[in-house]
Amino acid sequence: MIRRLVVAALAFLLPATGIAACGGGDTTLTVIAGSELKDLEPLLDQIAEDTGYRLDFTYTGTLTGAERVLGGEEFDLAWFSHAKYLELLAASSGLVKASEPVMLSPVVLGVKQSRAEQWGWSNGAVTWADIAARADAGEFRFAMTNPTASNSGFTALIGVATAFAGTGAALSVTDIPTEEMQRFFNGLELTAGSSGWLAESYVESQATLDGLVNYESVLLSLNAEPGLLAEPLTLVYPADGIVTADYPLMLLNESQREAHTALVDYFRSPAMQETIGTTTLRRPAVPGVNIDSRIPDAVLVEVPFPGSLGVIDELLFSYLDDQRAPAHTYYVLDASGSMEGEPIESLRIALKNLTGLDTSVTGQFARFRLREEVTLIVFSDYVESVVDFVISDTDPNSAEFRRFREFVDSGLVAGGGTALYDALLLAYEMAGAAKEADKERFYSIVLLSDGEANEGLDYGEFDRAFSQLHEDAQAIRTFPILFGDASDDEMHALAELTRGRVFDSAGDLAKVFKTIRGYQ
């Protein structure tokens, strides 16, 4: 009796004293989240102050996130731009205990204003077919994230495919519109594993691109920042339909149900909905809240989202195997003496995983895909070997995958020095020549070394040689991996020089090789 009365008395006190009465400080909740939620970081202190809950975000991609949740990694909450893939994947597992949408942002097209005006896209009813025609003709060159790695690309892929299928209903396995998709993706010039990096890369490469696919909120934010874009983006909402992300906050840890309810109520309160709107340019998820005036007010036709995992997987594989331009990736691999033992063995595993040995959700999409070409360049004191592989069968036991694994097991032997830049320059010369011969591929270079260059060219000499390369070759990005004693400074300089991105292996080469697949 007395205890209940104390609780009742405290309840009276709460409004007066605020959250401080909640037991002397914040409760920290772990949240596995899509990287697109980084723009909420400026609000985290306020959220903690208002609710007593501090959100500790671990950022990840769509499929990786779904896989980590399903794999039993313990988080209190999950928060992605949309969770339909996770919900379909986890349908019978009961892992998602509750889920409430918090904010909305459609995935649309940002097109350079001059182009949009020239093509009559500024105020007309543009369809995905109009866009695909310009892309196929080489007039519309755009950036979009890899649908197997990032939510914005994933969402866009579903919207485009459903619109092209033209059935008016949700996509089914039998009506994936491969040819129309190929035409559309002929304009894809830049891809990435993360929406945020894609937007940054668009800014860097805006001179050679005409637009990008991303969240409405990201596109509006690019426009809003003074001096960022040489030319503002016109937002295009194709009339045959788009998909809107609804950012559901999901409860994973049953014992934090109260916290989840409190946070959902807080985020969905009208005041917070407006704050989110002004901070992130997303739309409210709750009826009766004003939409930020910078967001266009128009009827958005939403395509139905597929209702089965089978359709989505089929579409993702079709994207990789048939629709996108095939990749040609050059792996520049260090086999110097310091790689002896554990490092070279982990490199072997990381490479072999890409031939179908990794059977996880993310592993199956990270596998080398049909039509793809892979060149391994192995170096120590000098370039030891250059081996090409062409993928025409994705069965893990296919002859080409077996040949790949045999080479990795026998051809990667540690010993000698580190002629890193000689090998990298060779990769550029080869990739440049290949690109001149076949422009329809997507070329990139992965560089793995566990130490600093001590043979052949140094960084400065490479830099000079690089500047002499054909511009097609210079446009090829390098993704250096931080591993062992590799030089942080030089790897970052390389990424900047080639407009690539540095990946920190954090000791886990298998994981980082998989992540980089999203950028190839």
Add this chain to the structure above:
Amino acid sequence: MSTRTRLGIAAVLVAALIVVVLVAGGTFGGGDPVPVVGLSGSEKIPFFEDDRVQAVLRDRGFEVEARSAGSREIATSYDLTLYDFAFPAGVPAATKIRAENSTEGQFSTFFTPMVIASWDPIADLLAGSGVARDAGTYHVVDLRGLVDLMAGTESAEPKVWTELPGNEAGAIFNSSRSVLINSTDIRKSNSAAMYLSMVSYALNGGAILTSTAEADAIYDRVEPLFLGQGFAASSSAGPFETYLVRGMGGSPMVMVYEAQFIEEFTKESSAITNDMTLLYPEPTLFTQHTFVALTEAGREVGELLSSDPELQRLAAEYGLRTTDRAAFEGWIAENQVPVAADLQDVIDPPSYEVLEHLIQRLEEAYQR
């Protein structure tokens, strides 16, 4: 405010409360309210969260917490031994729960008709196709005619919006999507099962299905109406919220409970706008919110919900119809809610076995 002051105030308040309790003598007379936890269709959560409802229940001796779950999901995805009650939005889900769990009785509480939340331009298009008519503050839609537009007939293909008369080139609603009603996930939620009941009646030539053989005969025309929707929300609050927030482009027609619309309409900051309208299917179907008690405490709460006049009156404020007809009609009239007070043409769902047979076939189709 320092900690010391706060504790001081707490002590004073506790003391004051004890005095109040002693003086009032018996407000808490029956001892602590018994905590009762249950699973409910999402549409009734706002009712349970209403302070006045909580106060009545507390006064009767219960501290009730209702958690949101899809009605059918309650039967399929939860460990019901952890709960005192299950409160699905319809009889079929309740039957499934009773068939698979040991229960302490079942109570009919509230009921509400299935309606289509839609928009004036859409209603006009349907009227132009000869399947809807303006009934003043709402619209009436011919169920069989509408289902024929969506599912096709022997002589006509299923329609997309831009194929409807008067909407060529998207003059009124520029959407090349199929004419479809958005419902919840048929595998998880009651409102979709009620929708399926209506669809099956229409496709069965205007007769309630009486056997699984009859169900199989119409199945091929049923499937696209559900699978064509794609991903669907697991509980009825989802599609209605999408309708309110995202507008006509994403939600031209949404199957909802009438009560959801009434509740939103009478809210202080209602999101119902002038261009929104309800389409009453003719015939329609009432869903019976059915309370399944899983424990003795649950049973007592079920009795209260089905008979307590105060709770019945509060339910009317959430748009729910009860045995107290006057309460509902009074609330509608007082708030000028644009709904049909009296519905004559009403059908029943098919038997549990027949409906479940159709749901399971759809479930298998989703796996393909």
